Amino acid sequence: MTATVTPGIDGFLAEAAKRAALVVQPRMGFSDPNQMLRGLLAVTGANACTIATITLDSYTRVGDYAAVAEAMRTGMPLNGYPLVNLDPAVTRELVAAIAHTGTPVQVRHGSGLPLDIFQAMAGSGLAVTEGGPVSYCLPYSRVPLPLAVDDWARACELLANLADQGARPHLESFGGCMLGQLCPPSLLVAISVLEGLFFRQHGLRSISLSYAQQTDRRQDLEALRAMHRLAGDLLSDMDWHIVLYAYMGVYPRTRSGALDLLGDAAELAVHGGAARLIVKTPAEAFRIPTIEENVAALEYAAAVAEEVARGEPVTERLIDSGIHNEARTLVEAVLDLHPDVGQALCRAFATGVLDVPYCLHPDNAGRSRSYVDASGWLRWSRVGGMPLPRPAPESLRASGSASGDLLAALSYVERRYDRENESARKPSRD
Amino acid sequence: MHPHVRRHLLGDLRRVLLSSVSSDAHTWNLVYLQLLIEELGPEVVNLGACVPDALLISEALRVQPDLIVLSTVNGHGYGDGKRVITALRAHRALRDLPVVIGGKLGVGGPISDTQTDDLLAAGFDAVFGDDAAPESFRRFLDRLVPSPTGGECVP
Ligand code: B12
Numbered sequence: 324m325t326a327t328v329t330p331g332i333d334g335f336l337a338e339a340a341k342r343a344a345l346v347v348q349p350r351m352g353f354s355d356p357n358q359m360l361r362g363l364l365a366v367t368g369a370n371a372c373t374i375a376t377i378t379l380d381s382y383t384r385v386g387d388y389a390a391v392a393e394a395m396r397t398g399m400p401l402n403g404y405p406l407v408n409l410d411p412a413v414t415r416e417l418v419a420a421i422a423h424t425g426t427p428v429q430v431r432h433g434s435g436l437p438l439d440i441f442q443a444m445a446g447s448g449l450a451v452t453e454g455g456p457v458s459y460c461l462p463y464s465r466v467p468l469p470l471a472v473d474d475w476a477r478a479c480e481l482l483a484n485l486a487d488q489g490a491r492p493h494l495e496s497f498g499g500c501m502l503g504q505l506c507p508p509s510l511l512v513a514i515s516v517l518e519g520l521f522f523r524q525h526g527l528r529s530i531s532l533s534y535a536q537q538t539d540r541r542q543d544l545e546a547l548r549a550m551h552r553l554a555g556d557l558l559s560d561m562d563w564h565i566v567l568y569a570y571m572g573v574y575p576r577t578r579s580g581a582l583d584l585l586g587d588a589a590e591l592a593v594h595g596g597a598a599r600l601i602v603k604t605p606a607e608a609f610r611i612p613t614i615e616e617n618v619a620a621l622e623y624a625a626a627v628a629e630e631v632a633r634g635e636p637v638t639e640r641l642i643d644s645g646i647h648n649e650a651r652t653l654v655e656a657v658l659d660l661h662p663d664v665g666q667a668l669c670r671a672f673a674t675g676v677l678d679v680p681y682c683l684h685p686d687n688a689g690r691s692r693s694y695v696d697a698s699g700w701l702r703w704s705r706v707g708g709m710p711l712p713r714p715a716p717e718s719l720r721a722s723g724s725a726s727g728d729l730l731a732a733l734s735y736v737e738r739r740y741d742r743e744n745e746s747a748r749k750p751s752r753d
Numbered sequence: 754m755h756p757h758v759r760r761h762l763l764g765d766l767r768r769v770l771l772s773s774v775s776s777d778a779h780t781w782n783l784v785y786l787q788l789l790i791e792e793l794g795p796e797v798v799n800l801g802a803c804v805p806d807a808l809l810i811s812e813a814l815r816v817q818p819d820l821i822v823l824s825t826v827n828g829h830g831y832g833d834g835k836r837v838i839t840a841l842r843a844h845r846a847l848r849d850l851p852v853v854i855g856g857k858l859g860v861g862g863p864i865s866d867t868q869t870d871d872l873l874a875a876g877f878d879a880v881f882g883d884d885a886a887p888e889s890f891r892r893f894l895d896r897l898v899p900s901p902t903g904g905e906c907v908p
Contacts, residue, residue: 381776381827400860402828463778610862683780683801726788
């Protein structure tokens with residue numbers, strides 16, 4: 324039997340680029356295959372240029388298939404689609420049901436040990452996914468990094484080999500989203516690029532690098548420029564694009580605050596040269612969004628992007644605060660540790676050459692720290708063992724309690740967008 | 754929101770075991786709660802993300818905490834919480850240890866009162882919703898410690 328295979332991503336993006344359309348994508352996954360199908364159909368039918376998503380549940384992410392089976396037996400709803408436990412025929416039907424639209428489907432899973440998931444994808448006609456040995460291990464698991472690197476190497480090779488069966492494998496690095504918030508841009512850019520190099524070493528030819536919107540638009544523009552430059556230098560023999568994530572930290576609670584933040588992400592994607600945007604909905608701060616909320620967010624982001632693309636390009640003076648230099652220094656320092664990128668990444672974390680602030684994973688050194696400065700830029704307060712310039716002494720803040728300071732930094736974006744809306748200083752695009 | 758409390762507890766609060774549940778990878782909640790609890794005095798052992806039931810139980814037996822705080826926001830909290838508290842209460846040494854859970858416990862927003870009662874019946878001493886203010890948690894912790902005058906307040 325020849326199974327339907329989900330279309331590749333590069334041709335799709337090229338078509339969208341011709342129409343100057345930003346490709347938008349949800350983070351969507353349901354445990355019930357019928358609801359998943361309705362979701363996929365709704366996304367492909369949205370009034371926007373979309374890529375569809377199947378997000379997997381947390382039990383599948385940690386490989387606890389017994390817990391998935393138990394939830395399926397008792398009807399407990401999961402926070403995503405249980406790809407591995409379901410009969411591959413069920414997923415093949417989903418893929419076939421939207422094949423006529425030509426819309427690629429990406430599997431999003433957050434798994435430190437992804438081999439089972441990649442095998443299930445291969446059996447279901449799916450070949451577009453995301454992750455990476457670092458970005459899906461440190462923020463998503465307690466799996467020792469060397470084991471994740473091994474499993475990811477084998478998973479990449481399995482995915483790359485699907486090209487022999489007519490699929491167009493694509494892998495996105497989640498490196499630009501480390502912990503969702505408070506990771507300074509230079510480290511996000513470096514990890515994304517390093518995972519891109521890891522993917523190449525393990526046979527992939529089509530990849531994307533991610534970057535998540537942080538606390539300041541101009542800082543983010545600088546980071547996206549740095550990412551373009553590094554990828555252009557180091558990954559020029561690959562098909563690659565940049566995918567931007569709407570803010571991945573504590574989200575605004577007001578509807579208009581949430582939409583403004585999404586609108587700003589769409590604008591950043593256009594100005595920063597991202598080909599694809601992962602959206603968030605006004606439900607983000609509270610619960611998993613419905614299909615309708617996802618579709619509305621996709622259409623809203625696409626409309627803002629279209630408006631921005633028709634408008635003036637960015638004319639303000641470009642800032643260079645050193646993100647490119649820092650990211651390049653980190654990438655080069657890691658590559659110097661070992662010719663094998665996976666080995667190099669393991670050594671980098673073991674020696675603190677890479678160190679993600681506030682990350683509790685046992686293989687992260689945990690000596691770096693970050694903060695949001697008075698002008699709203701995300702900065703290092705401690706670089707630990709990373710080969711980066713020593714930060715200026717952190718500006719003193721009033722609060723006093725460490726828990727209060729952390730919560731204030733985590734909710735900086737939320738407060739800014741919610742407050743702007745309460746006082747109606749900024750008209751909502753709604 | 755007022756936390757749902759099963760029974761009131763007494764004892765010294767010197768060491769707290771803080772943990773996620775087996776399927777949940779979120780850690781900002783843990784980093785924050787560790788600071789919050791430390792500021793109130795006790796030492797915190799933080800087990801981090803995705804803690805399998807067996808690891809939580811073996812650490813509880815090893816660390817001998819005065820309180821276990823489970824925090825989870827991925828929406829599986831009701832199922833994960835119910836399963837792990839049942840396993841934990843099956844150990845004689847852990848039968849009377851105060852254990853609480855809090856966070857975003859269901860995939861459809863806050864869990865129902867019936868589900869909260871289920872969790873309390875399964876063995877949790879308190880269940881905190883996502884909107885639990887730090888003060889209500891502080892008040893709860895205060896109640897765990899006998900007041901200097903000997904009289905303890907009951908919710
Ligand atoms: C950052 C983030 C991430 C990061 C986490 C990085 C990390 N290592 O921590 C990343 C990107 C990796 C991530 C991944 C996922 N996430 Co997430 N994430 C968030 C986000 C945006 C912010 C969470 C945060 O950092 N909050 C800051 C901390 C300090 O606050 P808090 O966690 O909300 O906890 C507060 C209260 O709940 C309370 N509390 C918590 N625990 C306890 C315990 C006690 C005893 C007490 C008293 C109080 C208490 O106190 C805290 C302070 O007020 C939220 C949405 C939002 N809030 O905006 C989603 C969110 C929590 N994530 C969600 C989901 C589903 C996931 C995923 C499963 C992916 C997916 N399907 O979308 C994976 C997790 C995989 C897994 N195995 O579990 C959902 C959960 C929905 C639900 N409950 O049904 C949310 C709500 C987003 C959404 N609307 O869909 N996520």
